[in-house]
Amino acid sequence: MPIKIPDALPARHVLENENVFVIGETRALHQDIRPLRILILNLMPLKIATETHLLRALSNSPLQVEVDFLMTSSHVSKNTPREHLFAFYKVFDEVRSNKYDGMIITGAPVELLDFEEVNYWPELTEIMDWSKTNATSTFHICWGAQAGLFHHFGIKKYPLEKKMFGIFKHTVEQPEEPLMRGFNDLYHAPHSRYTEVKENDILEHPDLVLLSKSKKAGVYMVMSKDRRQVFVTGHSEYDASTLKEEYDRDLAKGLDIAIPDNYFPDDNPENEPLVLWRSHASLLYSNWLNYYVYQATPFQLEQIQ
Template identity: 85%
Template sequence: MPIKIPDALPAREVLENENVFVIGETKALHQDIRPLKILILNLMPLKIATETHLLRSLSNSPLQIEVDFLMTSSHVSKNTPREHLFSFYKVFSEVQSDKYDGMIITGAPVELLEFEEVNYWEELTEIMEWSKHNVTSTFHICWGAQAGLYYHHGIKKYKLDKKMFGVFKHTVNNIHEPLMRGFNDIFHAPHSRYTEVKLAEIEANKNLSLLSASDEAGVYIVMSKDRRQIFVTGHSEYDAQTLNEEYKRDKAKGLDMAIPKNYFPDNDPSSEPMVLWRSHASLLYSNWLNYYVYQATPFQLDQIQ
């Protein structure tokens, strides 16, 4: 089944060229089924790339999905054309009275700031509070996961000695949780962050469950005990070149950047990267949509509480 997106969204051409099943708004109007409504709060600076990453990850499902993109009104992205934002994005006041089956809150390049120093923190906390009663399940990514853990559960973030950057091995900590269904005992996922949350603090919190971790990258997937909040500290949605683009960007800025680990064959940046996480990403998002959104959401959206 397809993902329903605006007819003119730039990601559409990319996804169709990859044989991803998408459907434009015009054609979707003639289908008599209820799609899942997913809201994506996109806090990443390169919003068009992030749109494509997330839509690709959501596409491997038999469910029809209707996506709304949300941006903050207290901070306007400088890296995405304004006409794109005005064409495809809403602000919170436009969706505040709506309800959604699922929501994704992305990462953002503000890790080294204290949460309260982020200029849209107050707006973000309002949205996160709203999500508790207006969204069946919310999926938080990277800094978005740290922000959600801090706001909802009081979990602090800590600065790392160096950037956690590369593709790392992870293990499944709870094989019985449906989100982890079908996962290998060891799987890979990308990380790109300067901060972390502590394993001991997650395990000590009675309202949280640790689902996956890495010996090297630390906490990876955490879920609230009511299963309505999922926190993923890495970037399973990244495509093959994303870490490479980040590496080249930071090197061009003169930053002392290490080569992303376990990414280039023989650690040679002139080689094409190895994609070790694609199947994991597909499974993670399809499990979330199936078990935590589709099977948990009421048919009538206004019944979400």
């Protein structure tokens, strides 16, 4: 089944060239099936790339998915054309009265700031509070996961001595949980961050469940016990070249950046990166859509509470 996206969205052409099953708005209007409505709050600076990453991850499902993109009104993106934002994005006041089957909150390059120092923090907390009653399940990514854990559960983030950067092995801590169904006992996932949350803080909180972790990268997947909040501290949605692009960008800025762990064959940036996480990423998003959204959401969206 397809993912439904606006006819003119740039990601559509990229995904169609990859043989990803997408469907334009015009064709979708003639189908008698209610799609899952997913709201994506995109806080990443390169929004067009992030759109493609997430739409690719959401497409591997037998469910039709309809996506709305949301941006903050209290922060103006400098890296995405204004024409693109005006064409494809809404602000919170435009969706405040809507209900959604699911919501995704992305990461953002503001990890080294205290949460309260982020200029759109008041707006983000309002949106996160709103998501508890207006979305069946919310999926938080990287800094978005840290922000959600802090706001909803008081879990602090801590600075790392150096950037957690590369592809790391992870173990499944709760294999019986539907989100983890089909996962290998040991699997890979990308990380790119300067801060972390502590495992003990998660384990000691009565309303949180640790689903997956890494010996080197630490906490990876956390879930609220009511299954309505999912927190992923890495970037399973990244494509093959994303870490390379980040590495090249940081080198160009003169930053002291290490080669991403377990990414380039022989740790040689001249070699093409190996993709070790693609199947896990597809499984993660399809499990979330199926077990936490589709099977939990009411058919009448207004019944979400």
